[in-house]
Amino acid sequence: MEEEIKAEFEKNGFKLDEEEEILRKCLAFCINYKLSASDIVSSWDVYSLNRQLESTVQNAHMDTFLQQLQNEQKEALINEEPGLHLYSNDVAMILNDEPEYPKDDIHGTPIDKPHSYSNEPFDSTHKPNGSVLSSGQSSQIVTPFGQRKNKFAVQSTLNGLPATENTKKEDDLETDDIIMRVQPSKRCSLQILSSQPESGSRFMYDRIEDKFNFLENRIVRHATALVASxxxxxxxxxxxxxxxxxxxxxxxxxxxxxxxxxxxxxxxxxxxxxxxxxxxxxxxxxxxxxxxxxxxxxxxxxxxxxxxxxxxxxxDFVPLSVRADENLPPAKKQAVDQELLLTHPSQMPSELSLIIAAGPYSATDNLTFEPLIELLAYARRKQPQLLILLGPFIDSDHPKIKKGTVDRTFDEIFRLEILRLLQDYVEYMGSAARVVLVPSIRDAHHDFVFPQPAFDIHPPDLQHQITSLPNPGTFCANEVKSDRLYHDYNTSSFQVKIGCCTLDILKQLSGEEISRNSSGGTKHRLSTLGNHILILMYSTSILDNSFYPLYPPAEGTPLDLSIAPEALQISSVPDILILPSDLAHFVRVLSVEGRSEGEEQVRCICVNPGRLARGEGGGFFVELRYDGSPDSASASVIRI
Missing domain, CATH: 2.40.50.140 (Nucleic acid-binding proteins)
Structure with a gap:
């Protein structure tokens, strides 16, 4: 059969670099996946065209060629039974002809070891019983991301949590008091408060009149609020x-x-x-x-x-006692959980646990989504009530996306790689787990417009666990609806309002603003830039009722003020404001003192989780626990 494979390659104009080694591997591929010589050469032809390779077949490409064969076989398995859901690790075991469970992993009566979960490495490959979240890629391929030594090291903390060394390994987390395991005994509710463009609406046809009216209304609202004070x-x-x-x-x-x-x-x-x-x-x-x-x-x-x-x-401020949004239309509320709209306050969780991460979710040298796989493995162990993932998911700036060397559509990559991983996660975690997705203008498979509609996803039987928000988006978690049956209870005892925007407004503000300090000096400005940007964002974006206060927009920002201008407006100060940025990661409590007598202080947790993947290595994400107020909340910025 090796001679047949060689003859087929020569027939199609290909030359073999290391002939003996390449023919041996191609023979193994044909046997494992039941392919003929013409099938294997045809697959190589597609592979070389997508990657613009020369006519010489090189042994160095055999490993990535194997990945393409595995993806083709996985899609063929799924297409045979469209209604059948296969865990990603099950598909990988079928392709690799592996047994259902490793030989050294025999399930028996669990042993009572409270911290035994911390003794295992955070490896998301070769785990039984559906706990593997892999995209079917070959586990033998070693990438720079997989070779990193320091995993899940705590970089910084909020509210008195002790700092740790950056070189801490995941095995040392067994005795680490910073990252605490949370057992979500109760499922949190969600209610979307944002307006958004209608799905399928025409965009980037905004008129000068639309822009003028939007800017005029901002000035009038601001003037009205100052006079009302x-x-x-x-x-x-x-x-x-x-x-x-x-x-x-x-x-x-x-x-x-x-x-x-x-x-x-x-x-x-x-x-x-x-x-x-x-x-x-x-x-x-x-x-x-x-x-x-x-x-x-x-x-x-x-x-x-x-x-x-x-x-x-x-x-440059509006008195806090004045509602600057008094003329705003009421926010459109979308109840995600109809069964939780009428809930007894005593049945709500006393705290909210979150893991927050922002894309990209794959290193620049491949599209295997290793950082996302390890993040989900971490989340399975920490069991947060909310997993908030912000785009980009299919990053248009990824080298393989920009070169067009992928062999699937962007929608297929998102559906088969991202959504399948998330579906495995929520099915493994159970009904208490929830995932919130927020798109980005860098998502290659989504509308390039800001404000941006939510992803159009409807996972079967999981619509109450995987929720998509618009960009920007605002939602309430654990909101309790009052009812006469519960009139003796304080129904507003615990609810968390969260605002998200994936546009890098912090970086754009830092590049556009000019300032003068009384103390003067460039050194002073650089040393206080982080705090200056936060206060700048807080005093202008929130009190000016806009997620995007810049105008004209920064270069590359597809701002369209005709489709849903109300989507950019913030009706009230959120408890948690998530603003992913290329600037340094942080979790900080912002506070604005009342500028007039009798005004109370407004506090808000502002989170920049950083990027989950940075180049060929790992980046950062945030683990946060909110217990009623920003002062009692605790958080950790973790390097993956």
């Missing part, structure tokens, strides 16, 4: 010459293209107060400020000539 009078026209100090509200604009500069900076007021005209803004008298294009602010200053407003004060 009682601290400021009705805004005046800043373009009119006046010898007296005036108060105006408008949007920061840049006269020239490119990054905002101190000169020239313009203030665009509303149509109501100035006909939408712009005036030059002079900030020389201010010792401290922080502004960016699209920011809506209040300005106190003089305009003696009518051509330049000399600012003496910038009001």
């Amino acid at each position: 009682g601290l400021y009078e009705e805004p005046m026209d800043p373009t009119v010459a006046s010898q007296e100090c005036v108060f105006a509200v408008g949007m920061i604009c840049c006269e020239e293209e490119g990054r905002l500069k101190e000169k020239p900076i313009l203030l665009q007021s509303s149509v109501k107060h100035s006909g939408g005209q712009r005036v030059r803004l002079d900030l020389q008298k201010l010792s401290q400020f922080s502004i960016f294009p699209g920011q809506v602010v209040g300005i106190e200053g003089l305009n003696p000539s009518g051509h330049c407003l000399i600012a003496s004060k910038i009001i």
